[in-house]
Amino acid sequence: MDRIKISTEYIKLDQFLKWVGIADTGAIAKIMILNGDVNVNGMVSKERGKKLRKGDIIEVKDIGSFEII
Template sequence: MEEIKINTDYITLDQFLKYVGIVETGGQGKQMILDGLIKVNGNIELKRGKKLRKNDIVNAMGKEYIIK
């Protein structure tokens, strides 16, 4: 599990995907989310504006990330 540090109260899911380099554009992130390829805390997440906060766990592209 990779720890991702953020300096704000939250980061949105689509911003997170760009921040960690999973996608290069917001459009790619949106499509991955709509295709049901991203899990947040074990559940498929379909909202790109989902607010990720500290200790949330994101599964994407076979990797697991925790927000710190």
């Protein structure tokens, strides 16, 4: 599991996918999220704007898992 440090209160899920290099564009991030390829804290998340905060665990199908610190 990779640990990703943020310096803000939160980061939105689609922005996170772009920031860590999983999705090259927002459109790709949107498709991944709507396809159900992303879990947040063990549950499928289909909200592009879901706010991720410190302690959240993000799992991306076929890629890996990340913890926000």
